[in-house]
Amino acid sequence: MTEVLPTVLLVEDDDAIQGIVEEALREGGFEFTSAKTGEEAVTLLKGRLVAYCALVTDINLLGSLTGWEVARAARETDPNLPVVYISGAAAHDWPAQGVPNSIILQKPFALAQLTTAVSQLLNERSVADLGKA
Structure with missing residues (x-):
C-alpha cells in the first residue's frame, strides 16, 4: 500500500526559490502543488481537487492577488x-x-525553518481538532 503524503500548496513566482522550497518540502515528507500567481492558487484551492494540508505563499506575486489575499481565500475554503x-x-x-x-518567515530563511513551521501549524491544528471531538 502506498503512503499518501500530506500536500502543501506552494505559491512562489521566483523559479529559483520555488525549486529550493519544493526540495525542502520533499525532504520534510510533504507532497506539493506549485502555483506562480495568486489567481492560479485561488483556482486550485476553490477547485478542491486536492485536500491541501497547508499553504506556503510568498507575499508579492505575479498577477493582481497578493499572498495576503491568497491566504484569506484559502481560509474561506x-x-x-x-x-x-x-x-x-x-x-x-x-x-x-x-x-x-499563521507564521511568517523572512527571506532568506533556513530550509529547516520552513518544514518546522508547516509541521508546527499542522500539529496545532491536530490538537485543536482533538479538542473539538
Whole structure:
C-alpha cells in the first residue's frame, strides 16, 4: 500500500526559490502543488481537487492577488488551513495583513525553518481538532 503524503500548496513566482522550497518540502515528507500567481492558487484551492494540508505563499506575486489575499481565500475554503508566509520585503505587514494562526518567515530563511513551521501549524491544528471531538 502506498503512503499518501500530506500536500502543501506552494505559491512562489521566483523559479529559483520555488525549486529550493519544493526540495525542502520533499525532504520534510510533504507532497506539493506549485502555483506562480495568486489567481492560479485561488483556482486550485476553490477547485478542491486536492485536500491541501497547508499553504506556503510568498507575499508579492505575479498577477493582481497578493499572498495576503491568497491566504484569506484559502481560509474561506478551510478556516483552519495552516498558512506560512515567506517574504523578503513584506514581513512588517504581517501583524495587520496576515491571517490568524499563521507564521511568517523572512527571506532568506533556513530550509529547516520552513518544514518546522508547516509541521508546527499542522500539529496545532491536530490538537485543536482533538479538542473539538
